[in-house]
Amino acid sequence: MQTIQQSFKIEYNYSVFFTEYLFDHSNTLLADFFKKFSEEGFQRKALVVVDEGFAAHHPGLADQIRTYFAAAVPNIQLAADIIMVPGGEASKNDPELFNKLAQAVDTYGIDRHSFVIGIGGGAVLDLVGYAAAVSHRGIKLIRIPTTVLSQNDSGVGVKNGINFHGKKNFLGTFAPPVAVFNDLTFLRTLDDRDWRGGIAEAIKVSLIKDQAFFEWIEEKATALANRDEAAMSYLIHRCAEMHTDHIAGGDPFEFGSSRPLDFGHWAAHKLEYLTDFQVRHGEAVAIGIALDCVYSEKVGKLPESDLNRILDVLNKLGFELYHPKLAENDKINLRNGLQEFREHLGGRLTIMLLDKIGKGVEVHELDADIISQSVDYLESSKIIHTL
Amino acid sequence: MQTIQQSFKIEYNYSVFFTEYLFDHSNTLLADFFKKFSEEGFQRKALVVVDEGFAAHHPGLADQIRTYFAAAVPNIQLAADIIMVPGGEASKNDPELFNKLAQAVDTYGIDRHSFVIGIGGGAVLDLVGYAAAVSHRGIKLIRIPTTVLSQNDSGVGVKNGINFHGKKNFLGTFAPPVAVFNDLTFLRTLDDRDWRGGIAEAIKVSLIKDQAFFEWIEEKATALANRDEAAMSYLIHRCAEMHTDHIAGGDPFEFGSSRPLDFGHWAAHKLEYLTDFQVRHGEAVAIGIALDCVYSEKVGKLPESDLNRILDVLNKLGFELYHPKLAENDKINLRNGLQEFREHLGGRLTIMLLDKIGKGVEVHELDADIISQSVDYLESSKIIHTL
Ligand SMILES: NC(=O)c1ccc[n+]([C@@H]2O[C@H](COP(=O)([O-])OP(=O)(O)OC[C@H]3O[C@@H](n4cnc5c(N)ncnc54)[C@H](O)[C@@H]3O)[C@@H](O)[C@H]2O)c1
Ligand SMILES: NC(=O)c1ccc[n+]([C@@H]2O[C@H](COP(=O)([O-])OP(=O)(O)OC[C@H]3O[C@@H](n4cnc5c(N)ncnc54)[C@H](O)[C@@H]3O)[C@@H](O)[C@H]2O)c1
Ligand SMILES: [Zn+2]
Ligand SMILES: [Zn+2]
Numbered sequence: 077m078q079t080i081q082q083s084f085k086i087e088y089n090y091s092v093f094f095t096e097y098l099f100d101h102s103n104t105l106l107a108d109f110f111k112k113f114s115e116e117g118f119q120r121k122a123l124v125v126v127d128e129g130f131a132a133h134h135p136g137l138a139d140q141i142r143t144y145f146a147a148a149v150p151n152i153q154l155a156a157d158i159i160m161v162p163g164g165e166a167s168k169n170d171p172e173l174f175n176k177l178a179q180a181v182d183t184y185g186i187d188r189h190s191f192v193i194g195i196g197g198g199a200v201l202d203l204v205g206y207a208a209a210v211s212h213r214g215i216k217l218i219r220i221p222t223t224v225l226s227q228n229d230s231g232v233g234v235k236n237g238i239n240f241h242g243k244k245n246f247l248g249t250f251a252p253p254v255a256v257f258n259d260l261t262f263l264r265t266l267d268d269r270d271w272r273g274g275i276a277e278a279i280k281v282s283l284i285k286d287q288a289f290f291e292w293i294e295e296k297a298t299a300l301a302n303r304d305e306a307a308m309s310y311l312i313h314r315c316a317e318m319h320t321d322h323i324a325g326g327d328p329f330e331f332g333s334s335r336p337l338d339f340g341h342w343a344a345h346k347l348e349y350l351t352d353f354q355v356r357h358g359e360a361v362a363i364g365i366a367l368d369c370v371y372s373e374k375v376g377k378l379p380e381s382d383l384n385r386i387l388d389v390l391n392k393l394g395f396e397l398y399h400p401k402l403a404e405n406d407k408i409n410l411r412n413g414l415q416e417f418r419e420h421l422g423g424r425l426t427i428m429l430l431d432k433i434g435k436g437v438e439v440h441e442l443d444a445d446i447i448s449q450s451v452d453y454l455e456s457s458k459i460i461h462t463l
Numbered sequence: 464m465q466t467i468q469q470s471f472k473i474e475y476n477y478s479v480f481f482t483e484y485l486f487d488h489s490n491t492l493l494a495d496f497f498k499k500f501s502e503e504g505f506q507r508k509a510l511v512v513v514d515e516g517f518a519a520h521h522p523g524l525a526d527q528i529r530t531y532f533a534a535a536v537p538n539i540q541l542a543a544d545i546i547m548v549p550g551g552e553a554s555k556n557d558p559e560l561f562n563k564l565a566q567a568v569d570t571y572g573i574d575r576h577s578f579v580i581g582i583g584g585g586a587v588l589d590l591v592g593y594a595a596a597v598s599h600r601g602i603k604l605i606r607i608p609t610t611v612l613s614q615n616d617s618g619v620g621v622k623n624g625i626n627f628h629g630k631k632n633f634l635g636t637f638a639p640p641v642a643v644f645n646d647l648t649f650l651r652t653l654d655d656r657d658w659r660g661g662i663a664e665a666i667k668v669s670l671i672k673d674q675a676f677f678e679w680i681e682e683k684a685t686a687l688a689n690r691d692e693a694a695m696s697y698l699i700h701r702c703a704e705m706h707t708d709h710i711a712g713g714d715p716f717e718f719g720s721s722r723p724l725d726f727g728h729w730a731a732h733k734l735e736y737l738t739d740f741q742v743r744h745g746e747a748v749a750i751g752i753a754l755d756c757v758y759s760e761k762v763g764k765l766p767e768s769d770l771n772r773i774l775d776v777l778n779k780l781g782f783e784l785y786h787p788k789l790a791e792n793d794k795i796n797l798r799n800g801l802q803e804f805r806e807h808l809g810g811r812l813t814i815m816l817l818d819k820i821g822k823g824v825e826v827h828e829l830d831a832d833i834i835s836q837s838v839d840y841l842e843s844s845k846i847i848h849t850l
Contacts, residue, residue, distance in 0.1 A: 079478050080479040082478070085475070086472065088471055091466050091469070188720075189720065209636065211634065213632075213637055214716070235600065246565070249596065310464075324469060329601070330600075420599075
């Protein structure tokens, strides 16, 4: 019997909108978006899930959302309850939260033509995105990211996930949202660490792909450190754009094993673990970038002057570039991270290093001694930040 | 700030192979398939998960698989254990089985470049497919279906799923396999009900799309009822081909709400529930088809002569075409199934009826009285099968 050869393509489209005061009655962006889902005699539903850490700073939020929908989005029926989930990594560690969301989808009759709207940081959006992606085999997801990192990186991409038996992002899918709404004003209540953290991802993409963007960040480093909103607005937009371009232009669902956007991430992932997530993702990425830049310089790729400029910007923004856990157990813990990263990629190890600012280069192994020396370099040149 | 417009396409390709004695050392099909995954200095892994109900009839299976891989597939390293899961719907009802599979993926270091190989009926393949699809955001899945239904329908498609809080297929994804291997000889140990059940799906596709195929089934009805393997081989191939063509040509991930392949399924789903899955999927589909054909005739679409031919074929194959649960509570239970099917599709109800043999036609409502009359018709014309 002849082999059947199956072949098809799936097309995904979504917009990332930039706005301020999203739920203000005078802002029609969200209402306009929903208009295109109007259909005679048929009301779609929406289930809103909010990050408690965000909600704590925005006490009127639930009412504001209800008022907005009642006034401006007649074709969408909000579920009776707005669901709250704890913010941060805790949301991805507790399988009961996943069950709670799946149960809510069922309870409120949210079907494949309805929406789940996630509002919060990257962690909550990862949880909500996962629950939406697997309930009824996929409900339309709208992301409203409320941290710098989620507005310029995690929230505009195609991945979601939760942790399983202590393994980070072990369960998840590739599932593009139907829309992302980035509201700059939501960032005002972030603490300094989370404001800063997301900037590391912008530095990351600039270093591997766009010298001009790096130079812009260099120029604006003080403004960014001082929470200048205009500067942050541009940084987020450019970084989000580079992420979405990269996803569309490359391998959106990561079937291969090259992951250029994971520059600086092999050590970052390990450091997050070693510190039990006390070092946050963006902070860990800043250290990971610093480490891989020093390494790049030591193996004769990155010019020393470039290295110094990179470390300068990171320092100016207030990032710590060293952590004692990097040197723990004679750095064996850290080097294990390399092995774990290989497993995470599957197959061949592929690590991004830098040739120069704005130009990454992939290699397939790292030398343990040079990693060690790079850690020593970061330790010896560390700056004590007075926060 | 300007809106970012994201857009990309994902391409999926996979083959459905037809063979006999798949794990026999003289059969190189599987080994040949894996050859294209050879890569210098890098061994991929594979985790095999088997349906216990199938394994019970094939006691030497685990050893045969190990011997086959050791001899013919040097580039793939089998996980130390072959995982067994209970067969049938039980596998989709127990969340612990999902956890067990995800845990095995972790324990055996199965990464995104490794394989999960599921062997069994549609239920086990749905569970294994789901666990593979969400572990590490998707591991390559190979399906080896062992029932007629899974070889000609569920196993060659793109869906997976498990039940959640009693809701059938509530959790799942669209996740194409990397290959499907249909072994005709595996069907020998099926009981008559499962042998017959899968034929209902072939009748279904023939009725909505291919008169010639229906006439072929008509001609071979007795041979099929008598477990003629040559006839079954052709039936499975043609049915699988029609399913894969339909998926590729239409809306593979079901973003719309039309589901032509769900002909006969609205009542079938409800009947499976009402009988607590005592009526199996294929058996329920046969009844669902009969019901919707009678309905089609009653509303003046399907000619009476066509209806009689259809009911004749179903009878000849040994399907029961009536079940007392259809009439229970004055048929209100059944009609609720229509409402549930609407929710399942999301939004507008779309039901396939027949214009004639080989030509389906979609409608957006069904009349409750005519449903009732159709049930009565099936009851009055029922044949008592002596099994
Ligand atoms: N899916 C992806 O592609 C991807 C990419 C990178 C990172 N991530 C994930 O993102 C997570 C990190 O996300 P994050 O950096 O946004 O942090 P986070 O989600 O952990 O949030 C940090 C804290 O800020 C609070 N918060 C959120 N918005 C706030 C606001 N506007 N004001 C005050 N507090 C607020 C949260 O409640 C939380 O306590 C990690 O789990 C990481 O794995 C995912
Ligand atoms: N994913 C999809 O697109 C899709 C489509 C249709 C149906 N399904 C699902 O498929 C399931 C039904 O699948 P099914 O009809 O294959 O039945 P099944 O998987 O329930 O298996 C029926 C019984 O046969 C046993 N068995 C399997 N192979 C055998 C063999 N060769 N010899 C002897 N016994 C064997 C099993 O252990 C089980 O006890 C349902 O859960 C249904 O929801 C999925
Ligand atoms: Zn990151
Ligand atoms: Zn079916």
